[in-house]
Amino acid sequence: MTTVQTPFERVALSLARQGMMTHLGVRLLSASEGQVALALTYSDKLTQQQGGFHGGAIGALADIAGGYAALTVAPEGMEVVTVEYKINFLNSLQGGEIRAMGKVLKAGRRVIVSTAEVVHIDENGKTTACAVMQQTLAPVPKTY
Amino acid sequence: MTTVQTPFERVALSLARQGMMTHLGVRLLSASEGQVALALTYSDKLTQQQGGFHGGAIGALADIAGGYAALTVAPEGMEVVTVEYKINFLNSLQGGEIRAMGKVLKAGRRVIVSTAEVVHIDENGKTTACAVMQQTLAPVPKTY
Amino acid sequence: MTTVQTPFERVALSLARQGMMTHLGVRLLSASEGQVALALTYSDKLTQQQGGFHGGAIGALADIAGGYAALTVAPEGMEVVTVEYKINFLNSLQGGEIRAMGKVLKAGRRVIVSTAEVVHIDENGKTTACAVMQQTLAPVPKTY
Amino acid sequence: MTTVQTPFERVALSLARQGMMTHLGVRLLSASEGQVALALTYSDKLTQQQGGFHGGAIGALADIAGGYAALTVAPEGMEVVTVEYKINFLNSLQGGEIRAMGKVLKAGRRVIVSTAEVVHIDENGKTTACAVMQQTLAPVPKTY
Numbered sequence: 001m002t003t004v005q006t007p008f009e010r011v012a013l014s015l016a017r018q019g020m021m022t023h024l025g026v027r028l029l030s031a032s033e034g035q036v037a038l039a040l041t042y043s044d045k046l047t048q049q050q051g052g053f054h055g056g057a058i059g060a061l062a063d064i065a066g067g068y069a070a071l072t073v074a075p076e077g078m079e080v081v082t083v084e085y086k087i088n089f090l091n092s093l094q095g096g097e098i099r100a101m102g103k104v105l106k107a108g109r110r111v112i113v114s115t116a117e118v119v120h121i122d123e124n125g126k127t128t129a130c131a132v133m134q135q136t137l138a139p140v141p142k143t144y
Numbered sequence: 145m146t147t148v149q150t151p152f153e154r155v156a157l158s159l160a161r162q163g164m165m166t167h168l169g170v171r172l173l174s175a176s177e178g179q180v181a182l183a184l185t186y187s188d189k190l191t192q193q194q195g196g197f198h199g200g201a202i203g204a205l206a207d208i209a210g211g212y213a214a215l216t217v218a219p220e221g222m223e224v225v226t227v228e229y230k231i232n233f234l235n236s237l238q239g240g241e242i243r244a245m246g247k248v249l250k251a252g253r254r255v256i257v258s259t260a261e262v263v264h265i266d267e268n269g270k271t272t273a274c275a276v277m278q279q280t281l282a283p284v285p286k287t288y
Numbered sequence: 289m290t291t292v293q294t295p296f297e298r299v300a301l302s303l304a305r306q307g308m309m310t311h312l313g314v315r316l317l318s319a320s321e322g323q324v325a326l327a328l329t330y331s332d333k334l335t336q337q338q339g340g341f342h343g344g345a346i347g348a349l350a351d352i353a354g355g356y357a358a359l360t361v362a363p364e365g366m367e368v369v370t371v372e373y374k375i376n377f378l379n380s381l382q383g384g385e386i387r388a389m390g391k392v393l394k395a396g397r398r399v400i401v402s403t404a405e406v407v408h409i410d411e412n413g414k415t416t417a418c419a420v421m422q423q424t425l426a427p428v429p430k431t432y
Numbered sequence: 433m434t435t436v437q438t439p440f441e442r443v444a445l446s447l448a449r450q451g452m453m454t455h456l457g458v459r460l461l462s463a464s465e466g467q468v469a470l471a472l473t474y475s476d477k478l479t480q481q482q483g484g485f486h487g488g489a490i491g492a493l494a495d496i497a498g499g500y501a502a503l504t505v506a507p508e509g510m511e512v513v514t515v516e517y518k519i520n521f522l523n524s525l526q527g528g529e530i531r532a533m534g535k536v537l538k539a540g541r542r543v544i545v546s547t548a549e550v551v552h553i554d555e556n557g558k559t560t561a562c563a564v565m566q567q568t569l570a571p572v573p574k575t576y
Contacts, residue, residue: 018191019192020189020198020200045163048163049161049288054164056200056203056208057164059200060199060204063199079193081236084230086228086231086374086518088227089228090394106417110543111542111570113378144194227399249561249564257520276545276566280372305482306486308477308488334451342453343492345452347488347492348488370521371520371521377516
């Protein structure tokens, strides 16, 4: 009997292995073919000098949202590594949480191109654009 | 009596306010006009799914190295915000520490352009290129 | 009597001053607040070594599409300069034409963030994704 | 009898096939393993709306400088395609010429990472930084 992993299971298994993301408290919201949503609740582990979400936290969340979107379209037995990304920061807010939606733009054989949008959601549910990212990934054999 | 902050003091004071960087354990190695070096020792707070330094940690360190290099050339009473950056990942290694050297390329009135190089240094002192970043920052009034 | 320029007029007047774009044959398709579409017909002035549209032509078209989208939201008497952009190439095709759609993502006081999508349209009207770009611009006083 | 191409010959042969670059007047200055220098003399084919070198010309020159640097390290029978690049514009000047120096940072099996610096040189030989670029390329089989 063989079992086929769903995109959600595939991403969840990899995320659980990421010490940094577990430590910061990243949550997987949804994962389907070519699309992954993640969330990260505000805490003092995530702040910059003015008390807002640190660009490092925003960048890391965008990176793995785009990366996991790419993972959902990578061939079985492969995972992906980030070749590079570029991120524009639009607003930095505090409290609430940030959410990143990663999407695959092109799934090539050699490289996968993804984008991610990060929004901030405050305690009242108000959504503000936070960052946009454009990213290149490469499929590599999974070694674990 | 007035006291003028050295670049090192200026960067150290801002870094101490960054919850995320304090939490991850970032250390300020040196800071002079237009140039800042930072280090981050390997720990399980910083890993990706294969046990290497997480791209999120590498990206965050590069971001603040370039950003703090920019801070050292910003007018007094101003600080800087990251407008955007682009990072290429060259190698991901584990153990030891990563170091980022940020440098100002152009200090304009409206925007400052910085670069950062991140290297990995293992327990035996062997240095490996880890990532390169190109970044745009904007000077903004300091509000704290 | 004062006349207010439409976004289309504002962009068309600037485009006519661009020696390079006039020379390559760029056409303005549409311009409204925050959004500009441009086209460029295939010719041997635009090719790379394999006969496809040159990345330089695709990049230039994306750059001005995003830049002119930014111009439509810049205050009167100002124009914009490109601070930086990042472009991913998805496919390179020949014949037909390429079209770029530039859109403003955030119109800040200091910087404007735009994106552009470039598509190829062949002789039969078939559309293929060609490139995506993310860009930062700065408003500057118009000097002519 | 087999003849081995020098890096200069390899780049020169590809450059001669690029309709756009021939048309704009790009000249190959030097090419060695991992490093290529190109030049482009000012003309009204290359201007933006204020009479300076167009970002499209600067971007195209940077792109092929980094790309040809990558070509010099690609295996025989392969050429390279640009996956993506990111460019920061530092100054826009008119007259004289611009020169781009492309360098390979990492020659991987899947992707090659290059950088390029573009400078402006005026009629009196004065050199001004013009742009910096960071780029990802992929080796692909040569089909002509």
